[in-house]
Amino acid sequence: MKCIRCGHEAYQSVTTEAIEMDGGLLVIRNIPCYKCEICDEVQFTGDVVKQIEKVIADAKKHINEITVVNFLNVA
Numbered sequence: 324m325k326c327i328r329c330g331h332e333a334y335q336s337v338t339t340e341a342i343e344m345d346g347g348l349l350v351i352r353n354i355p356c357y358k359c360e361i362c363d364e365v366q367f368t369g370d371v372v373k374q375i376e377k378v379i380a381d382a383k384k385h386i387n388e389i390t391v392v393n394f395l396n397v398a
């Protein structure tokens with residue numbers, strides 16, 4: 324996969340996303356992604372984006388001040 328920002332090769336990695344939500348902060352750890360070796364741009368595949376949306380939808384039902392989700396446990 325190529326970086327959308329600079330066109331360099333992106334390598335497979337994992338990342339952590341913090342998402343501000345009404346009522347709290349959702350932190351998702353161990354999200355599989357592609358990271359650019361030049362500019363650190365992070366890209367997700369379509370499947371991962373869908374999974375993240377699902378995690379966010381679930382979290383909305385029972386958000387605490389800070390909710391930490393391990394992506395590997397929900398994917």
Ligand SMILES: [Zn+2]
Binds near residue numbers: 329331360362
């Ligand atoms: Zn790049």
